Amino acid sequence: MNILTSFAYLVAAVLFILGLKLLSSPRTARKGNITGAMGMLLAIVVTMLDRNILDYTFIIAGLVAGGSIGAFLAYKVEMTAMPQMVGLLNGFGGAASTLVAYAEYLKMTAREGGMAAGTTGDVWVTVSLSVLIGTITFTGSMVAFLKLQGLMKSAPVLYKMQKQINAVMFLATVALAVMFVLDPTDPLPLIAIIALSAVLGVTTVIPIGGADMPVVISLLNSYSGLAAAMTGFVINNSVLIVSGTLVGTSGLILTNIMCRAMNRSIFNVLFAGVGADYEGAVTESVERTVVRYTPDDAAFILENAQSIIIVPGYGLAVAQAQHVLQEIATLLSADGRTVRYAIHPVAGRMPGHMNVLLAEANVPYDLLMEMDQINDDFQSTDVALVVGANDVVNPAARSKKESPLYGMPILNVDQAQTVMVLKRSLNPGFAGEDNDLFYDKKTMMVFGDAKGTLTNLLQILKK
């Protein structure tokens, strides 16, 4: 590699870092993304000028095909389907890493006449790691994609000795890697590593339930970065190492944030199969009554309120009611009321998902408040309007030690003067825990489909 190429790669890496830095504020974020894209363009152009490239046919064909598929996906995808999209892209990144590492292996063994003379063992270690992580990322992401897209049941798939079988497969992969490093001329162990990792990717993701997908997607995001970094180790390319590592840490940080927001350890998410014993977790239902209110009652209370905090949950997005909700919010704030949104970190199906869904519905981002920013304001708020959220506002998380939700940080909606809950039914949320909030005296339950109720409410408010 000549000095100029190396220098260009350095510039590309710096552009990636600057791009991510600009993502720290919504005002500069778009510029940051473009900065990153410029870095990528530079890296690709410089690579194309490499003297070792003798034939451009396959490269151009690949770039055109991949570019059109990518552009098509990017413009077509619905914002609600963002988690699947990211899952799919993670997987593709992983697959590319495996393929490059394997192609590099073929090149190295061919060059050195079958025997890997002069090549030290480390290269083969990195090749093994690269195909291992890349392949797990690929098949794991495909399962995550199928689950999120609804093409596969999102409930955990559990079977006997699952963890033990996975552990044995993993150890077998390590043993194969050792065999491969000792005698890299034989490609069979490497192929076996790929096959086993492919199975491992599937068997480690199927036991994870639908509601834990934000964690899985973040973790796979991290893997896809690691896979790219490992490929960088294989082909000795610093820009791959730097960018892959950045993505790896990003995914890890997000995984950590998601776990904390659910008060679960990553171990619990990956291995506990939460959600499978859904029926069993439902507490014995004591006969309690809730007071039903109509949209008319709700409109009356909202009109007499000065400050309102809206708490959206994924149910809102499922009902596609974001736009109506924002119309209501605009209408209410036009009369001088303070209307803000409180976003729980796990509202949605991936980190930050709810913010994107509301931004799409033209909610200005300065009205979207993080949990820590707004949680103390509930006590001085007239109405907390909960739409399609459940577990993230369940006070059991604070008080009920035996509850699966216990310890999870929640939005303090119960501290508002009045709590208004728009919900389909009293069914418990994902955690299976009955929500005491619904039975509270100051809570107004308005039953019905979120979109229908909100549309109704909007019409009444307009009068």
Add this chain to the structure above:
Amino acid sequence: MSETLMVSITIFTLATFIGIEVISKVPPLLHTPLMSGSNAISGITVVGSILSAGEGHAGLSVILGMIAVIFATVNVVGGFLVTDRMLGMFKKEKSGKTDNNAA
């Protein structure tokens, strides 16, 4: 351990610290664009795949390289474009209020 590997490990370690530093400053508001955008960046594997695909002789490694180019390019193009599309939706309140960075 070879010297090249040691250099790679050094870069990897330092990049981890930069990553933690930079990423932890991204607000939760932008975590989805962060994921799709960083995803595009991990498509940097395209660089490796271009080198594999352009070797000239039509061996297996060239075919694998081309498939890798396709996958990585989907990742790059799809990731950056969808991130741009999303970020375009984030708008500030456009009422008469002036932007005083009230936080």
